[in-house]
Amino acid sequence: MAKKSKNTFYITTPIYYVNDVPHIGHAYTTIIADAISRFKKLSGNDVFFLTGTDEHGQKVEKAAKEKGLTPIELADQMVLRFKDLWKALNIANDSFIRTTQPFHEKGVQKIFQKLKDKGDIYKGIYKGWYCDSTEHFLAEDVPLEEGGFKICPECNTKAFIVSEECYFFKLSAYQKPLLDFYAKNPTFVRPQSRMNEVVSFVKQELKDLSITRTTVEWGIPVPDDPKHTIYVWFDALHNYLTGVGYDQDMSHFQKYWPANIHLIGKDILRFHAVFWPAFLMAAEFPLPQTVFGHGWWLKDEAKMSKSKGNVLDPHIILETFGEDPLRYFLLREIPIGLDGNFSHEGFIHRVNSDLANDLGNLVQRTLTMIHNYFSGKIEEMGDEEKADKKLREEFDNSKKKIIEFYDDYALNRALEEIWFFINIVNKYLADNEPWKLAKDESQRKRLGRILYQSAAALRVISFFLFPVMPESSQKIWNFLGEEKPLEETTLTGLKFDNLKLGQVSKKPKPLFPRVDLKEFLKEEETRQAPQKKEEKMEMITFDEFKKMDLRVGEILKAEKVEGTDKLVKMEVDIGTEKRTMVAGVADVYSPEELEGKKLIVIVNLKPAVIRGIESQGMLLAAEIEGKAIIPFFDADVPAGAKVR
Ligand code: MSP
Numbered sequence: 001m002a003k004k005s006k007n008t009f010y011i012t013t014p015i016y017y018v019n020d021v022p023h024i025g026h027a028y029t030t031i032i033a034d035a036i037s038r039f040k041k042l043s044g045n046d047v048f049f050l051t052g053t054d055e056h057g058q059k060v061e062k063a064a065k066e067k068g069l070t071p072i073e074l075a076d077q078m079v080l081r082f083k084d085l086w087k088a089l090n091i092a093n094d095s096f097i098r099t100t101q102p103f104h105e106k107g108v109q110k111i112f113q114k115l116k117d118k119g120d121i122y123k124g125i126y127k128g129w130y131c132d133s134t135e136h137f138l139a140e141d142v143p144l145e146e147g148g149f150k151i152c153p154e155c156n157t158k159a160f161i162v163s164e165e166c167y168f169f170k171l172s173a174y175q176k177p178l179l180d181f182y183a184k185n186p187t188f189v190r191p192q193s194r195m196n197e198v199v200s201f202v203k204q205e206l207k208d209l210s211i212t213r214t215t216v217e218w219g220i221p222v223p224d225d226p227k228h229t230i231y232v233w234f235d236a237l238h239n240y241l242t243g244v245g246y247d248q249d250m251s252h253f254q255k256y257w258p259a260n261i262h263l264i265g266k267d268i269l270r271f272h273a274v275f276w277p278a279f280l281m282a283a284e285f286p287l288p289q290t291v292f293g294h295g296w297w298l299k300d301e302a303k304m305s306k307s308k309g310n311v312l313d314p315h316i317i318l319e320t321f322g323e324d325p326l327r328y329f330l331l332r333e334i335p336i337g338l339d340g341n342f343s344h345e346g347f348i349h350r351v352n353s354d355l356a357n358d359l360g361n362l363v364q365r366t367l368t369m370i371h372n373y374f375s376g377k378i379e380e381m382g383d384e385e386k387a388d389k390k391l392r393e394e395f396d397n398s399k400k401k402i403i404e405f406y407d408d409y410a411l412n413r414a415l416e417e418i419w420f421f422i423n424i425v426n427k428y429l430a431d432n433e434p435w436k437l438a439k440d441e442s443q444r445k446r447l448g449r450i451l452y453q454s455a456a457a458l459r460v461i462s463f464f465l466f467p468v469m470p471e472s473s474q475k476i477w478n479f480l481g482e483e484k485p486l487e488e489t490t491l492t493g494l495k496f497d498n499l500k501l502g503q504v505s506k507k508p509k510p511l512f513p514r515v516d517l518k519e520f521l522k523e524e525e526t527r528q529a530p531q532k533k534e535e536k537m538e539m540i541t542f543d544e545f546k547k548m549d550l551r552v553g554e555i556l557k558a559e560k561v562e563g564t565d566k567l568v569k570m571e572v573d574i575g576t577e578k579r580t581m582v583a584g585v586a587d588v589y590s591p592e593e594l595e596g597k598k599l600i601v602i603v604n605l606k607p608a609v610i611r612g613i614e615s616q617g618m619l620l621a622a623e624i625e626g627k628a629i630i631p632f633f634d635a636d637v638p639a640g641a642k643v644r
Helices: 024-042 058-067 071-088 102-118 171-184 192-203 232-237 250-256 266-283 314-321 323-333 344-374 386-407 411-432 441-465 470-479 517-536 542-546
Strands: 008-017 046-054 095-098 121-131 160-169 225-230 261-265 290-294 297-299 550-560 567-573 578-584 598-602 608-610 613-615 622-624 627-629
Touching: 008 024, 008 250, 024 046, 024 071, 024 261, 024 290, 024 297, 024 323, 024 411, 046 071, 046 232, 058 071, 071 095, 071 314, 102 121, 102 225, 102 232, 102 266, 160 225, 160 266, 171 192, 171 266, 192 266, 225 232, 232 266, 261 266, 266 290, 314 323, 314 517, 323 344, 323 411, 323 470, 344 411, 344 441, 344 470, 344 517, 386 411, 386 441, 411 441, 441 470, 550 578, 578 613
Parallel strands: 008 046, 008 261, 046 095, 261 290
Antiparallel strands: 121 160, 550 567, 550 598, 567 578, 608 613, 622 627
16 A cells, blocks of 8 residues: 655545634635645655535534525535635645544544544543523633532523433543654644643643534534534544545545645644544544644634624625735734734735735736847856846755745745845846847847846746746746646746746736725725625524513613713613613713613523623614614503513
């Protein structure tokens, strides 16, 4: 059977949940992986790049139910959204895995059985805090409230202790092997700061991990015990094995496994850096080389996520600019390990300054001069002079650094170095003023040399930009008269003066038009607006509306909640009983003003604990510029009267 050789390179992205449409955050991880994969291919490696979708589990089950679909119907729809986006972003993955594919399900069951037979998986009782409305066990580190209960961080309602039979993975047995492994492989987790985080987590007590559920139907059944389904993370992580051939094509599997890099966001580091290597140790597979936890793209300083409503749809940018400027911006703007705030201003600035000015102008100027002065073809040129030699040396210098940065996954630094060199070429042209030499026939050979040097520089620049901006780089490559696809040149074959003399270049078309920020923002706003409206117009049925118990409430007492600016605690008479409610209205109404007022309250909403006070209902108010304006009754209505 084939064995992994030094030349093979296996890279993965997380597999994305299909409960939500992809946004710029998901695009970011996939673009990083694509750029690394393309660079490795240019370097002559035999690369396997895997991405895919995570389709089981509670989140997907719930999202499907809300949409009136079965989970697989939802998954079938959403998987297309991911695949379409990857196509629009020019992602060249070698395979795409869906965890609902039978070969994956079978592979996971096989490993589960193997670990059970070995005693690394055993049956027990899980006891934990369970939230009824989000239907999940809270994480262990959710703190206890004063009354000795826990609150679900997702929906703010009270959780209850629930016991359920489940299968556990013996994670506790892997504490020492994991610590030994980290000590021997200090770059297993990158960046370094995250390695430290992982080590200190594992040094604390590692409890056995519950890896099955009886409350989730939408999952892979446990072999011979199908009322249990396998926990979505145990299922999902194994895609990295099944997606590269485990259990179906073992020679393909052995050729590529272990992965060279699992690229993930820092939110899922613990799963990849602690649980995953422990599962692999238990199943006796070699461990991956690196887990790289990149930072988050934030919008308005908060992580982009659907629940916060601050996600950016990449399609608007893609329709206006194409994929390369977005790929460039995301990779250039921040080092992979850090967070970045996405702003349209920052994006447009990069497009105008780096792409239109520095690179676009260099391409345009060089090729236009070759056309104007040499009809597109330089056939003869003068000897190399000092300035020309220096340009070549600068390239050799930059080339070394660019390769080191790419190999170290420091994509932003590779791009910085490429731009450093682009600006050296711009300066070379400015210093040598070919447009002046063109006026003097005796300088023709010198003119030829200068333009040849610039064109040769553009050729190597486009080569190194290819992993990040494949389409634009291929265009520059073709403008220069190269006929073969850029990808057929490898790093070892790349030389500064490989550009053939006498090669016919094409007239360049503008690659990156400058963009007016104001115009763009105006257009973006009008295109986002209808979407927002559409989101709000989700219809409910009359039966759904009828479920709400709306009544007239009378505020008997009101007082400010200590230590807060906006919260008021109220005692509200709802006809049948008195309820405590908490609302953020103190910035508009004083407690005295509220007392005696009648308003509409919803009384059958699950209680929520706010600042340690259980709020047993909610009052209705209009939200005007962040302030809550309450509609009070001006007629004399009895407390408890139904509102319809
Ligand atoms: N299904 C799991 C992963 C299983 S892998 C075996 C999952 N899926 S997810 O759809 O929630 O995707 C999470 C990943 O999306 C993050 O790890 C990160 O790669 C990417 N991102 C999602 N939001 C992001 C940002 N705002 N910024 C950067 N990346 C983000 O977790």
